[in-house]
Ligand SMILES: O=C(O)CCC(=O)C(=O)O
């Protein structure tokens with residue numbers, strides 16, 4: 001399941017993050033790549049321990065933690081501290097790869113199973129050419145290029161790539177998370193149920209069947225969640 005979540009960051013927060021990143025020292029993106037993805041990775045990344053990473057990350061994590069759609073779709077257990085990347089010049093790109101299954105976080109010292117991968121776009125899509133995030137799933141390929149502040153969430157098991165950036169600069173945050181519900185299909189079912197219940201509540205209020213359905217949602221979550 002691929003989910004696009006609009007305006008995770010509002011315009012002020014996008015500007016805040018852009019200002020923080022404006023005078024950051026970018027490093028070779030291969031600093032966090034596994035041996036296979038390092039062969040196809042050609043971009044820039046902010047060192048995860050840098051002051052700017054910490055400041056920009058704080059803005060993002062606050063925004064993620066208040067976003068109901070994100071919380072419902074991801075059911076996060078552990079969020080790997082968001083990283084920042086930049087594709088600019090000499091046709092920066094990141095070829096087909098699947099993200100490492102488990103990541104060790106140098107900031108928290110925790111291991112995170114990458115059930116979900118995420119990108120939050122930070123540059124205006126009109127300001128650069130190329131740079132689509134192409135994600136393959138059982139329904140084919142999806143090319144994703146979103147407005148600044150928007151996020152895409154997709155299963156960590158997906159083959160994906162970033163198309164070459166042929167003009168301008170593509171700046172984004174990317175990260176992984178471990179979900180309380182490991183299986184994509186279970187998570188998807190819960191998300192669809194949550195959204196449907198929300199719609200019913202908004203249109204018809206808390207009728208008895210709606211209360212019962214809400215109970216079913218929580219009882220399924222109780223059955224499947226690892227916390
Ligand atoms: O830049 C992106 O949108 C994704 C980056 C990516 O796939 C990765 O760093 O593993």
Ligand SMILES: [Fe+2]
Pocket residue numbers: 097098099117160
């Ligand atoms: Fe990736």
